Amino acid sequence: MIAQQSDLSYPLLATIFEDVFQHTDLLTTATSKDDVSRWDSLQHIALVRAIETTFDIDLSLDEMMEMRTVGDIEAVLQRHGI
Amino acid sequence: MALSREPAPINAADDPAVRPSREEILETIISNAAEAAHRRVTPRSVDWSGVSPARVASIFAALAERSLAPPRDLVDALLVAGHAVPTDCARDLQQRALNDLNRGAVAPTLIAGDLSRLAEHEHMRPEVAGAIVDRLMSLGADDEACSLGLALWPSMPQALSPVRAKLASHLASLSPLQIRLAGFSTTEMLAADLGPAFGGAGRNAHISQAEFGGALTTLLKPDAEADVHIVLLDFDSLAARDWRLHPTALHSRLVEQADNLSSALSTFASRSTSPLLINSIPIPSAPTAGLLDSRHHSGLRHAVHLINARLFAASEKSGNIIAVDADRALVDIPSSRHHDPKLWFYGRIAYSADASRAIASAFAQTWALLTRGPAKVLALDFDNTLWGGTYGEDGIERLACGEDYPGNAFQAFQQECLRLKRQGFLLVALSKNDPDAITVFERHPGMILKPSDFAATAINWQSKPQNIRQIASELNLGLDSFIFIDDSPHEREAMRRLVPEVAVAELPTDPARRPNWIRELTRTWPIRLTDEDERRTEMYAAERQNRALKNSAASVEEYLRGLQQRLTVSHVAPEAVVRVAQMQQRTNQFNLTTRRLSDADIAAYLDHPERGLALLGRVADKFGDHGIAITATVSFEGSNAAIETFLMSCRVIGREVEKAFLGSLLLVLAQRGIARVTAQFISTKKNGMVRNFYRENGFSFIGGDDSASSWAFDLSTQSVPRSEFVAAILEA
DSSP, X not given: OHXXXXXXXXXXXXXXXXHHHOOOSOOOTTOBTTXXXXXXXXHHHHHHHHHHHHHTOOOOHHHHHHOOBXXXXXXXXXXXXX | OOGGGSOOOOOOOSOGGGOOOHHHHHHHHHHTHHHHHHTTOOOTTSOGGGXXXXXXXXXXXXXXXXXXXXXXXXXXXXXXXXXXXXXXGOOSHHHHHHHHHHHTOXXXXXXXXXXXXXXHOTTOOHHHHHHHHHHHHHTTOHHHHHHHHHHHTTTOGGGGGGGHHHHHHHHHTSEEEEEEEEESSOOHHHHHHHHHHHHHTTEEEEEEEOSTTOHHHHHHSOOTTOSEEEEEOOHHHHHOOOTTSOHHHHHHHHHHHHHHHHHHHHHHHHHOOSOEEEEOOOOOSSOSSGGGTTTSTTOHHHHHHHHHHHHHHHHHXXXXXXXXXXXXXXXXXXXXXXXXXXXXXXXXXXXOHHHHXXXXXXXXXXXXXXXXXXXXXXXXXXXXXXXXXXXXXXXXXXOBXXXXXXXHHHHHHHHHHHHHHHTTOEEEEEEESOGGGXXXXXXXXXXXXXXXXXXXXXXXXXXXXXXXXXXHHHTTOOGGGEEEEOSOHHHHHHHHHHOTTSEEOOOOSSGGGHHHHHHTOGGGOOSOOOHHHHHHHHHHHHHHHHXXXXXXXXXXXXXXXXXXXXXXXXEOOGGGHHHHHHHHHHOOSSBSSOOOOOHXXXXXXXXXXXXXXXXXXXXXXXXXXXXXXXXXXXXXXXXXXXXXXXXXXXXXXXXXXXXXXXXXXXXXXHHTTOOEEEEEEEOOSSOGGGTTHHHHTTOEEEEEOSSEEEEEEETTTSOOOXXXXXXXXXXX
């Protein structure tokens, strides 16, 4: 499993990235917009939506803009008490 | 992999030494399965996939020992993880389907009927649905998996995840549909949603997007290549209000913007014949005039109503402008979630992700209704469908249909059937009973329906598939225009298997839920309504009496003479355009070219009499008025004319009406100085009956083959066909 080699605190993110970006490479907290080819501003909305439904949270515009790497996403999730 | 299948992380305790391993946790759960089930504890977050079949079996054994039924959540979790469960433990349709797939007990094609029921099912649980799609994929049933995923997508987008990789090739196998998309706000998210939405309707959407905010320019300059135009409307982009303005200026600006929209829509209608789908603005959740929002001019609802009213009026006026009711589309999403402020301020995206998906689905659904047309016939069972109880066993006095429960639920359902009849549906009785069961509608005081409300009846002990075929041929209607409504799952199953063309609706078992259920049945939704719709049953009833006469008359000639038919031929007047276009959409059998002209196409003939003409014929006989039953359009080219469409409603078939109408049409053309008339027959699956129509009426063959042929009639030398059984009155 991906989770064994990666440093993710939220292994579900790997599934989300596969779903939204068809990103099957190893996902780490360092993975950023530049590493994921489909991560453009439109797909970013799909990503935000997947995160919101999966973790049942509402994100703010600031948080949405803040999420440029997987580590950023994890930080946001942590703040939401997930 | 579906999101939901991933186990949620087990919270890490601070000290790893005292943290039980996953295996230990699982072991505890399995060995205490019965206790857990008893206390309704289902550890959903456990990854059941690694557990051996023997261990799973032991769970069920432990439960059986204590006579405990396994909780639904536990069965779901095991099935989703890929386990087979004892057949009696899989209790609903979705569990049974997934269990069958897990056991490898059925080939996916065998459960095709189940798949369509799953696709329609209202209470699919996302995890189970996703797993079914996933299993179908791993069995190699890509197309079934994709179809089911697409059908479930509007309510559970995650069901599409397992098929992502195969979706593109599945969509590519569907016939393409060119969509021109424009909006007042950003349309990219809607564009992404239209793919799966139209895929669910069986078409591969090719979407070209206008530039940002290009809605009005697109309306003024329609794309000739597009099969359909879609415009995404929202309030703020069209008419955001600037409170620096004086209230009267504010209001007149709003009216001006509504006018702009409405005139752009009229322009579109005059320049394009392809359909335009545009959503109305949903009722806003945040008011700008508090409790007065609906009635004060500073209120947002007030403003939204104003724009929507203009939009609906424009749609009423032009047949190819279809306003898609957003409040209807968004009915399952709380109004505060229609809009996502961060998306709006991030990228001028007017609707939330959920709302965008729902609007995309509504566009696709409307388009499907528009092209396929709503169903025309409700085939209704009696016992426990139209009334509670069984006539043959309980006797008439014990049947439930009246003021009290459960009779009032059946009464309400009959009201809905009657409502559909008023909207143009034919009601057909399909009941396994002695024929006198029809008298229940006269004798029982609680009945809303009367025997005369049924356009045809088959009340006997023959099989229903056999009966429905017979009725379809009696009414001259295709089986695909029928919806079958029956409380018996066996009858529904038999119908599904033996007459797959008929739409079989999953009638809820609870009679109380049925009246609303049928209101929500999309295939019954009208696109637009005309007077003819309200009278359709009467027209068919006249047709049935005709048949009775036909059977009693010694010869066909005698019968036809006895009918005293009158055909009134006239130019299509503006008020008849909608009806004629409706015939163009609905007529399949007696249709020479099946060109499906729209309202705008027909209206073009009225506006340009020098280019061509559109005629219609009203038919009446001694039994009644059949209304507009036949129509044709012709285009001119110098002294030549070409018949482009020629079609007739099948309720007047076999009476030489078509011959009399063709004769009148040719006379009108002769009067205009036309010398030569050409016509075409284009073969379809359904129009075999008119293959030789032109030959039989004196046209000579000038070319073509079985799939399409051309014919010509020389007005200067030939005399026009006439029928001795139809008195033609020319008002053209």
